[in-house]
Amino acid sequence: MSPRVVLVGPMGVGKSTVGQLLAERLGVGYRDTDDDIVAAQDRTIAEIFVDEGESAFRAIEKAAVLRALTEHDGVLALGGGAILDDDTRASLAGLPVVYLSMDVEEAVKRTGLNTARPLLAVNPRKQWRELMEARRHLYEQIATAVVATDGRTPEEVTEAALDAL
Numbered sequence: 199m200s201p202r203v204v205l206v207g208p209m210g211v212g213k214s215t216v217g218q219l220l221a222e223r224l225g226v227g228y229r230d231t232d233d234d235i236v237a238a239q240d241r242t243i244a245e246i247f248v249d250e251g252e253s254a255f256r257a258i259e260k261a262a263v264l265r266a267l268t269e270h271d272g273v274l275a276l277g278g279g280a281i282l283d284d285d286t287r288a289s290l291a292g293l294p295v296v297y298l299s300m301d302v303e304e305a306v307k308r309t310g311l312n313t314a315r316p317l318l319a320v321n322p323r324k325q326w327r328e329l330m331e332a333r334r335h336l337y338e339q340i341a342t343a344v345v346a347t348d349g350r351t352p353e354e355v356t357e358a359a360l361d362a363l
């Protein structure tokens with residue numbers, strides 16, 4: 199079993215909203231690796247970061263992604279940083295991977311000072327710029343389609359993703 203579509207992209211880009219719309223349109227289920235982690239750990243992602251640090255979270259995340267890839271055949275959304283892991287990127291080879299992109303200003307506008315997202319707790323604009331610079335090429339490396347979300351509604355992004363599939 200493998201997902202019909204995998205959604206990747208930065209936090210706040212709309213993976214959950216678009217993923218659910220996409221799943222409805224395709225008549226398949228929706229799954230999100232962040233939700234899997236929170237359910238399995240019985241802690242929020244912010245708590246895992248605070249309790250154990252980012253690298254421990256990345257190990258938990260990698261296992262969650264690899265499991266979801268074998269268990270789920272619908273739309274699967276990955277956490278924004280899941281693609282940092284080499285094995286995770288390798289495991290996406292051959293799958294339809296849609297990268298939902300946005301520019302830095304859109305990211306700042308959408309997420310603001312969202313402390314529930316531990317990577318953005320301080321100086322969001324600077325951190326966004328660094329995150330995008332570090333990750334953009336990794337998203338592009340694994341994506342089979344790139345859908346820009348700037349200034350688009352979730353419905354418009356969903357249509358664009360369906361067209362791109």
Ligand code: S3P
Binds near residue numbers: 210277279280
């Ligand atoms: C992260 C993105 C988050 C979550 C964690 C780290 C990241 O997922 O996994 O806070 O490194 O970009 P979403 O992209 O679903 O918000």
